[in-house]
Amino acid sequence: MAQNEFSSIFENYPNASRDSLIPLLQDIQEAQGYLSREAVIAVGEHLSLPASKIYGVATFYNQFSFEPQGKYHIQVCRGTACHVRGSLATLDAVERELGIKAGSTSRDGLFSLEVVACIGACGLAPVISINGEFYAGATGDKIKDIIDIYRRKAAQNESE
Amino acid sequence: MINIEVNKRTIEAKEGETILTALKRAGIIVPTLCHMEDFAPTGACRICVVEVEGRPGLIPSCAYPVEPGMKIQTHSPKVVRARKTIIELLLADHPDDCLYCVRNGNCELQTLAEEHGVRERRYSGGRIFKNVDTSSMSIVRDPDKCILCGRCVRVCEETQGVSALDFINRGSQAIVGTAFNEGLNVSSCINCGQCIMVCPTGALREQSHLKSVIDALNDPNKTVVVQHAPSVSVTVAEEFGMKPGQDFCGVMTAALRALGFDFVFDTSFSADLTIMEEGSELVHRLTNGGVLPMMTSCSPGWVKFVEQFYPEFLPNVSSCKSPQQMMGAVIKSFFAEKKELDPKNIFSVSLMPCTAKKFEAQRPEMEDIEGFPDVDAVLTTRELARLIKLYHLDINALEPDAADNPFGQRSSAGKLFGASGGVMEAAIRSAHFLVTGKEMTDIKVKEIRGFDGIKETSVKIGDLTLNVAAVSGLGNAHKILQAIKKGEKDLHFIEVMSCPGGCINGGGQPLGTDIEAVKERMMALYKIDRDESLQCSHLNPEITRIYEEYLKKPLGEKSHHLLHTEYEKRDSIK
Numbered sequence: 001m002a003q004n005e006f007s008s009i010f011e012n013y014p015n016a017s018r019d020s021l022i023p024l025l026q027d028i029q030e031a032q033g034y035l036s037r038e039a040v041i042a043v044g045e046h047l048s049l050p051a052s053k054i055y056g057v058a059t060f061y062n063q064f065s066f067e068p069q070g071k072y073h074i075q076v077c078r079g080t081a082c083h084v085r086g087s088l089a090t091l092d093a094v095e096r097e098l099g100i101k102a103g104s105t106s107r108d109g110l111f112s113l114e115v116v117a118c119i120g121a122c123g124l125a126p127v128i129s130i131n132g133e134f135y136a137g138a139t140g141d142k143i144k145d146i147i148d149i150y151r152r153k154a155a156q157n158e159s160e
Numbered sequence: 161m162i163n164i165e166v167n168k169r170t171i172e173a174k175e176g177e178t179i180l181t182a183l184k185r186a187g188i189i190v191p192t193l194c195h196m197e198d199f200a201p202t203g204a205c206r207i208c209v210v211e212v213e214g215r216p217g218l219i220p221s222c223a224y225p226v227e228p229g230m231k232i233q234t235h236s237p238k239v240v241r242a243r244k245t246i247i248e249l250l251l252a253d254h255p256d257d258c259l260y261c262v263r264n265g266n267c268e269l270q271t272l273a274e275e276h277g278v279r280e281r282r283y284s285g286g287r288i289f290k291n292v293d294t295s296s297m298s299i300v301r302d303p304d305k306c307i308l309c310g311r312c313v314r315v316c317e318e319t320q321g322v323s324a325l326d327f328i329n330r331g332s333q334a335i336v337g338t339a340f341n342e343g344l345n346v347s348s349c350i351n352c353g354q355c356i357m358v359c360p361t362g363a364l365r366e367q368s369h370l371k372s373v374i375d376a377l378n379d380p381n382k383t384v385v386v387q388h389a390p391s392v393s394v395t396v397a398e399e400f401g402m403k404p405g406q407d408f409c410g411v412m413t414a415a416l417r418a419l420g421f422d423f424v425f426d427t428s429f430s431a432d433l434t435i436m437e438e439g440s441e442l443v444h445r446l447t448n449g450g451v452l453p454m455m456t457s458c459s460p461g462w463v464k465f466v467e468q469f470y471p472e473f474l475p476n477v478s479s480c481k482s483p484q485q486m487m488g489a490v491i492k493s494f495f496a497e498k499k500e501l502d503p504k505n506i507f508s509v510s511l512m513p514c515t516a517k518k519f520e521a522q523r524p525e526m527e528d529i530e531g532f533p534d535v536d537a538v539l540t541t542r543e544l545a546r547l548i549k550l551y552h553l554d555i556n557a558l559e560p561d562a563a564d565n566p567f568g569q570r571s572s573a574g575k576l577f578g579a580s581g582g583v584m585e586a587a588i589r590s591a592h593f594l595v596t597g598k599e600m601t602d603i604k605v606k607e608i609r610g611f612d613g614i615k616e617t618s619v620k621i622g623d624l625t626l627n628v629a630a631v632s633g634l635g636n637a638h639k640i641l642q643a644i645k646k647g648e649k650d651l652h653f654i655e656v657m658s659c660p661g662g663c664i665n666g667g668g669q670p671l672g673t674d675i676e677a678v679k680e681r682m683m684a685l686y687k688i689d690r691d692e693s694l695q696c697s698h699l700n701p702e703i704t705r706i707y708e709e710y711l712k713k714p715l716g717e718k719s720h721h722l723l724h725t726e727y728e729k730r731d732s733i734k
């Protein structure tokens with residue numbers, strides 16, 4: 001990835017200091033979909049901070065992902081309403097079904113998993129979203145069926 | 161001064177200081193884990209808590225200033241219970257590995273558990289990673305034994321200016337690790353081992369070379385040769401319970417013979433050799449418009465630091481190999497020829513205060529044309545002590561012995577290499593002779609002695625005024641290099657040692673020492689220099705001999721091939 005990709009983002013943060021770290025990382029994640037190594041190192045250079053520090057800060061927050069998103073990006077809502085209605089079990093089920101942890105991407109590149117604070121669909125709790133499509137009442141026991149829909153889609157695409 | 165009351169006794173405290181500092185001065189001990197002398201407190205571990213009358217809860221003494229009239233209890237039942245619980249929670253995530261652990265008997269966590277009478281596992285955290293990082297040639301990391309005190313992170317960042325380590329992830333997944341959780345070998349780590357020196361547990365240790373050394377000692381076809389670095393003889397005694405600052409050279413030599421080493425050489429001899437080469441290089445640069453300031457190259461952590469962070473200064477770094485590598489090179493050439501030994505059958509060991517020396521010995525630049533390394537194995541002072549203990553040698557029963565020729569004789573200038581400023585002092589003594597043909601009248605250069613991180617002075621050598629600096633701790637190296645870049649410094653020669661105070665405080669030295677101990681070690685080296693008569697490298701008769709018989713002249717063809725090298729820009733995650 002060319003350094004220029006970040007330059008336009010860095011331009012918004014002239015004389016940047018450590019305080020700009022999180023917003024900067026957010027902007028890059030927005031643009032790239034994740035934080036690549038190159039991005040982490042470039043941010044370090046821009047802010048004169050070591051890569052270990054950037055990585056440390058970025059891994060402290062759930063919102064950052066260090067792998068490109070999968071073909072299907074799953075967001076599990078962990079807002080209060082969803083929590084009360086069992087979103088922890090939902091998250092658990094997704095992690096087990098895909099064999100990955102939140103913030104990572106399955107090895108075949110099909111699914112990536114993100115935990116979000118509140119999707120703003122509390123009426124549907126517990127809710128997950130896959131590529132922007134919402135699934136209401138997505139309790140742990142429903143997860144396999146939902147994910148299978150996308151597995152079938154992927155298989156179909158491939159055979160076409 | 162103000163008065164505070166501690167355990168019903170009145171003690172004096174200085175305004176603004178922490179409770180912990182006041183307690184320490186009064187001889188009242190409170191345990192600590194995350195606390196580091198001369199670093200700002202983080203208050204992370206809370207093992208140092210005390211009870212203060214009128215305050216709810218317990219207060220971390222390392223982070224709180226004293227107040228007049230404060231009433232403190234350091235060991236009330238509430239305090240002791242809280243500390244014990246903290247320890248039990250740390251142990252919840254800790255493997256029961258003491259018997260197999262390099263820190264067994266020398267571990268702060270183990271000691272705390274023992275002192276607080278922890279007799280059962282009350283909590284089980286199950287935080288097991290099982291991913292020991294052995295990728296580095298110098299340092300082994302075992303995150304399972306890490307208690308997240310943060311001391312390594314701080315020393316790496318604040319003392320060394322390297323920041324190879326930081327806290328990663330959070331909550332139950334939090335660890336101390338490198339950027340992208342990669343192996344230490346691809347990180348910016350410069351292998352100094354200062355993180356090991358501050359780690360309270362076995363989470364950080366050196367890559368051990370003991371096995372290969374023991375194998376060689378038991379191989380009838382190998383001639384096993386050992387060299388010991390200038391600082392090792394003044395620190396190894398501490399591993400046997402003796403107080404800091406004793407020179408153990410003779411007894412250590414006897415121990416090495418008893419262990420079965422065939423020849424014992426003194427790295428201070430090759431320090432003298434370094435001075436001949438480096439002194440000549442300096443004179444050459446000064447008189448031929450060479451790149452200045454010249455910078456020393458004997459500290460391998462520093463060399464890697466320049467390669468990674470300041471490649472633009474590589475032309476300033478002396479082309480001389482370090483004393484360890486010079487000794488290795490002349491052992492497998494000059495010495496091998498003299499003794500009619502096949503270099504293949506020589507196993508060359510060095511005893512070093514340093515973990516970065518392990519990395520240095522394995523650099524591809526440090527091989528001869530046939531691909532044999534100059535040095536085959538590097539043991540730290542700690543590993544040497546383990547070897548002596550393994551063979552149950554009675555240190556008190558050994559008669560002091562002298563090193564072997566041809567590399568056994570040294571000047572006290574060579575010995576000074578063990579302390580920050582020592583290379584500079586030795587170099588000045590010989591450069592004076594090289595330039596003027598005369599000896600200095602007062603050979604002691606006291607401005608560059610002592611423990612300061614940056615020491616500068618000017619010395620007159622004939623018509624020449626030489627501006628020099630001795631720097632130790634790589635955080636200070638950052639400072640001086642930045643100043644040079646800005647054109648704020650007019651220096652000719654800079655000595656840089658990676659570890660604060662130099663090799664006497666190296667990452668391979670005995671653990672659990674404080675700054676006072678390190679100063680005692682330094683004094684021991686100064687005492688040797690004061691008391692001995694051979695005080696200049698160029699006056700060492702064995703140095704004269706190796707040039708006459710073999711090398712011919714400093715910077716000559718043989719020297720160039722054996723004793724000099726080149727360094728290159730290096731990529732790392734930084």
Ligand code: SF4
Binds near residue numbers: 268305
């Ligand atoms: S680090 Fe300390 S407590 Fe842990 S296994 Fe080693 S000796 Fe025991």
Ligand code: SF4
Binds near residue numbers: 320325348349354
């Ligand atoms: S060896 Fe030195 S540079 Fe490497 S992690 Fe430890 S303190 Fe940092």
Ligand code: SF4
Binds near residue numbers: 310313359360363
């Ligand atoms: S590795 Fe050692 S020094 Fe570093 S945080 Fe862990 S226990 Fe503390």
Ligand code: FES
Binds near residue numbers: 191192221
């Ligand atoms: S030593 Fe005081 S909080 Fe850790």
